Amino acid sequence: MKKLFAILAACILALSSVLTAYAADGKVTYSGNAGQFVFEPGTDHSLTDLFPNFKGVMPGDTLTQKITVKNDADHQVKVKIYMRSLGAHEGSEEFLSQMGLRVTKSEENTMEYMFLAAAHETAQLTDWVCLGTLYSGGEVNLDVTLFVPAEMGNEFQSRIGYLDWEFMVEEFPVEDDDPKPPDKTGDNSHMEWIFAIMILALCMLIILFAWRKKEKQNKENAA
Helix, strand or coil: CHHHHHHHHHHHHHHHHHHHHHHHCEEEEECCCCCCEEEECCCCCCCCCCCCCCCCCCCCCEEEEEEEEEECCCCCEEEEEEEEEEEECCCCHHHHCCCEEEEEEEECCEEEEEEEEECCCCHHHCCCEEEEEEECCCEEEEEEEEECCCCCCHHHCCCCCCEEEEEEEEEEECCCCCCCCCCCCCCCHHHHHHHHHHHHHHHHHHHHHHHHHHHHHHHHHHC
């Protein structure tokens, strides 16, 4: 029974970690509605905050935030999506200058370094940089890594830094010889794991309930 409880607890902990990882991703979605983007998840600091993982940082931390940029237009179009950095908000420069920032882009099994500099700089993202040509349902992933030096002083305790990124889109008609858009959009791998773990945990509970009921009956018969 101790093994059974351990397995059940491990399933619940695994489910919790999957949910946390799933909720932590940032998302920039082109909806096709007059060139509008939707930014998620947003936080109390800003409705368009893409960096929920970069909160409560400590000296010596190295934190990574995944951001998915997706073309979710409901009609068959291809788009070029661009991004650039405007740097730190006024008043955030000193704080963000203490930390390093790296941005890499991954698409079709390739990885490209897009930015590597102090977090307050615009550096390689000063001008518009094309993230790629995305067909309906297509996406590109950005991995943003924040490096916090171990020697960062207490004078920055409880400070908040604001960094501005901008996104721009160009929309083009799909040509006859263009690749076909994917039939299945989105990544449901997280949900599949969640459902599998939930089913496993439910089975464990049923087995535990049946065992306890049988044990109770055996005790009553023995009495």
